[in-house]
Amino acid sequence: MTIIHTNDLHSHFEHWPKLSRYIATTRAAALARGEGVLVVDDGDAMDRVHPLSEATDGQANVDLFNAAGYDAATIGNNEGIGNPHDTLAHLYDHATFPVALANLFEADGTRPVFAKPVVYRTVAGIRVAIIGFTAPYFDSYRPNGWSVRPVADILPGLLADIRGSYDVLVVLSHLGLPTDRYLATHYPQLDVIIGGHTHHLLPTGETDQHTLLAAAGKYGEHVGVVTVDVAAHAVTAMRAATVAVADLPEEAEDAATIAGYQARGTALLAAEPVADLPQALTIDNDGPSPLLTAGLAAIAAGGHTDLAALNAGLFLGDLPAGVVTKADLHRVLPHPMHLMVTTLPGTELWRLVMEMEKNKGFLRHFHFTGMSFRGKQFGWLDYRGLTVANNRDVYVDGEPLVPNRLYRLTSLDHYLFLPFFPTLEIVGDNELLFPDFLRTVVGRWLAAQYPLK
Missing domain, CATH: 3.60.21.10 (Metallo-dependent phosphatases)
Known part of the structure; x- marks a missing residue:
């Protein structure tokens, strides 16, 4: 046989x-x-x-x-x-x-x-x-x-x-x-x-x-x-x-x-409008950008947290001004990734942010494939609700981080599979949010911010 x-x-x-x-x-x-x-x-x-x-x-x-x-x-x-x-x-x-x-x-x-x-x-x-x-x-x-x-x-x-x-x-x-x-x-x-x-x-x-x-x-x-x-x-x-x-x-x-x-696939997705942008949302792998800022706001809202972390390389292009469809979202965010909400004390959040800061420069131009990533390079890593001063001082919404306070941060399940942020896996209390993909969450946020006319 x-x-x-x-x-x-x-x-x-x-x-x-x-x-x-x-x-x-x-x-x-x-x-x-x-x-x-x-x-x-x-x-x-x-x-x-x-x-x-x-x-x-x-x-x-x-x-x-x-x-x-x-x-x-x-x-x-x-x-x-x-x-x-x-x-x-x-x-x-x-x-x-x-x-x-x-x-x-x-x-x-x-x-x-x-x-x-x-x-x-x-x-x-x-x-x-x-x-x-x-x-x-x-x-x-x-x-x-x-x-x-x-x-x-x-x-x-x-x-x-x-x-x-x-x-x-x-x-x-x-x-x-x-x-x-x-x-x-x-x-x-x-x-x-x-x-x-x-x-x-x-x-x-x-x-x-x-x-x-x-x-x-x-x-x-x-x-x-x-x-x-x-x-x-x-x-x-x-x-x-x-x-x-x-x-x-x-x-x-x-x-x-x-x-x-x-x-055929593109036409089917393009037939489903999502939002109407008054101006283009652009992405930049080398620094902050409007589309990354929007992505951070979207996942924070999706995870119901004040804090979020996200990398620019996830976005494979810009979103143009005008009507955004599911085809646009799929083109820009084809990855099968879900949101992840991590709960951890301030001491461990500080460690996590230090890991991100340490690897930021290397990751900006780091090329890789697999682990649900369908892009080319990691790109700029940015935060919502978090700032770092003097290389080691972490602020949460403008206030100094409190070591014994519990914090909740939204990122992606994808980060668990990477070797760069071990604190997530070692001490994080991680909740994976199914079934929506990242593009679905971003689309929902865009629809709320920029509804169709």
Whole structure:
């Protein structure tokens, strides 16, 4: 049997025409040889960085998978954390493929309607069991109304329950390569682990005793193919390969198709006006700016705090004067980030501000990617309600900071993942505010300040 697999597509639709044709031709060739075929995805297929995913709440992604004939998928953190609870709950209502997901639960402990702990498929007489796992970001799933559990709490019992019901056991693991290797070592019952999350590429796979690890990198730049030989209901051989999508043939209409995805998403978002600005709000990565000031006011209002901190690099452009639409907000703030309110005593707030001040100069031109950031550089870091004098004296709303007083500061969950502000994680009492993204909060504030005429 042949397993065609993708992972971490992140709505990179620029690769989809070539990738989907490859799926179709590879499936047809395998079927012509009399082989069974499965097409699966390992999660993070959807990413709201693309306007079509944002405008359709991921339904466009599901439609593409339906058309390509996927047989199963699991979710990544972009589907799980990047969507409000109800959006994820209904994301797969019209999917023609099942979702294998064993470690996500409703807050009351019941399984989501859309998720199956095990998906069974029989192809060419071969019984295949597919188990899916997503990365257990406990602190992010909880405020979004979900309960996510460690694999170790789920897998042993699940393996016992399904023993003898399959010929090939496949795990869709959106957990990362180190965890995949751990699973292969400690659970020899697993035949194939199709991995993702850490965007790793295993060109010819990796074998740990009996288990084959496979992964196809990121963004649809590669597609994976696993071949499994089965005799007498037992696996006899396995092989893995990846194909570079850039090397696949291009067709004349591909460019128009790709541009159409972008244009359709942008048009849908542009049809939703938000605010009417009397003048442009500009951004400057090297210092204070009107758009950063507005962003600070917006998150302070969203977090119901007097204090806020935010970096200019989050804003990928200016907002022009006139009507601002959801397309403008998405263009400027494409990041899947949520507000975070941190409560901490004055002594620790002082330490946090000192960390920010120490790193300010370095971060202004610091380039990085990942951790929900879809921009290029961190940019200028600024505050609302906080000032610093003589390098070490911190003032709150113009008054000296009081060491034993509790303060509340609004920033972003993104800052927890960065190594520059350890006080947030070490001593901060952090509340993540779901489901709104930063752009939604900014849009709401702009609508209140500059209502549509």
